[in-house]
Amino acid sequence: MTSFPVRSAVVACLLMNLTVGAFAQVDRDAEAYVQAIARINEEHARNPEKVTEEAMAQQLPPMAKSALQRVLQAKASPQLAPALSRCAQAALDLSLAEDFKATRARLEAVAPDEAKKLGNAVFRPRFIVRGVGEFASDFLEHFADLFDAILTSYDEVFGFEEFSKVPGKKLRVRLHLEPAIKSPPHFAPEFPWHSEIDFPLVNPTAFESPTRQGQFLFYGLCHELGHLIVMWGDLNHMEDQHAWAHYTGVVITEHMAAKFKDQPLLASIHDDQWRSLTEERKLPQNQVPPSLKDVKSVMALFIALHDAVGPRAIGEAFNWLEHEGKARRINRVRYYSFSDLKRALNAVVKDEAKRQAAAKLL
Numbered sequence: 001m002t003s004f005p006v007r008s009a010v011v012a013c014l015l016m017n018l019t020v021g022a023f024a025q026v027d028r029d030a031e032a033y034v035q036a037i038a039r040i041n042e043e044h045a046r047n048p049e050k051v052t053e054e055a056m057a058q059q060l061p062p063m064a065k066s067a068l069q070r071v072l073q074a075k076a077s078p079q080l081a082p083a084l085s086r087c088a089q090a091a092l093d094l095s096l097a098e099d100f101k102a103t104r105a106r107l108e109a110v111a112p113d114e115a116k117k118l119g120n121a122v123f124r125p126r127f128i129v130r131g132v133g134e135f136a137s138d139f140l141e142h143f144a145d146l147f148d149a150i151l152t153s154y155d156e157v158f159g160f161e162e163f164s165k166v167p168g169k170k171l172r173v174r175l176h177l178e179p180a181i182k183s184p185p186h187f188a189p190e191f192p193w194h195s196e197i198d199f200p201l202v203n204p205t206a207f208e209s210p211t212r213q214g215q216f217l218f219y220g221l222c223h224e225l226g227h228l229i230v231m232w233g234d235l236n237h238m239e240d241q242h243a244w245a246h247y248t249g250v251v252i253t254e255h256m257a258a259k260f261k262d263q264p265l266l267a268s269i270h271d272d273q274w275r276s277l278t279e280e281r282k283l284p285q286n287q288v289p290p291s292l293k294d295v296k297s298v299m300a301l302f303i304a305l306h307d308a309v310g311p312r313a314i315g316e317a318f319n320w321l322e323h324e325g326k327a328r329r330i331n332r333v334r335y336y337s338f339s340d341l342k343r344a345l346n347a348v349v350k351d352e353a354k355r356q357a358a359a360k361l362l
């Protein structure tokens, strides 16, 4: 009579050991996949060559791929959902779209709430848009079309060669649905291997801007790209007084309003009525001598430079600095000063009168 409980305890104990073994295996497999991706990203960030993430992904060793397959095929257990989540996040870090989709699908089957927390993602050649929240089915694709059009507009107006702080890495935009927008969209510099924009939204079905609360989300997206391209001064002193991203933001907002006039892409976007270079030129606050004194005078400086040499030359100047390779780096983010811009414009502007006009302003 007494032997039965003892035997069942032994059996339970053996089962537990077996299960713990299985749990440990799924953890180990997830870890192998995550670490393989981390190694590729870390090595690339240390010696950034201009290669695409698709090319970087070719370095993923077969053992990491088979480890992921074992995670995908593992039996349901309390450890499976966290393991799948980690693998999906790692797949995002190397733009492994198929791995992300497979991992997310399995997560949705075993832990739908965890899949919701992970969100969904759209992969494009220059960026990944990740959306966390119950967005309408085509929302992320529409947002990606819009973001693509903004990047193309930056190409047309300024011609910056590199947006990401780590060359070759796609940009990331992380959309998250919130009951109310308490903090505006911002450039999140803390991620080690890529540049990311954090973007809160309240409407899951349509990208409207300005919002009913008067937030200029579209202009905000154009503005954040200005921060991604270059930061000014250092952590303690923002030399541009926050005027640079405002300048690039209004220039791109105006460019796109003209380019996509009456087209469906910008049908629910009207920021240019309030945020444009034309509007900035009219503002009494910007009628001050160009200088580095405060945000108004730096804005006046950028408008004067825009008129003196044109935005294309400003873009070329930053490309020239990028090739020179002497940027101060904080969190791998590029930091430049106005003296750098002066040197660069002097090098890239060929027209003598324009070069002198820029030098005088700076």
Ligand SMILES: [Zn+2]
Residues within 6 Å of the ligand: 223, 227, 242, 245
């Ligand atoms: Zn800003």
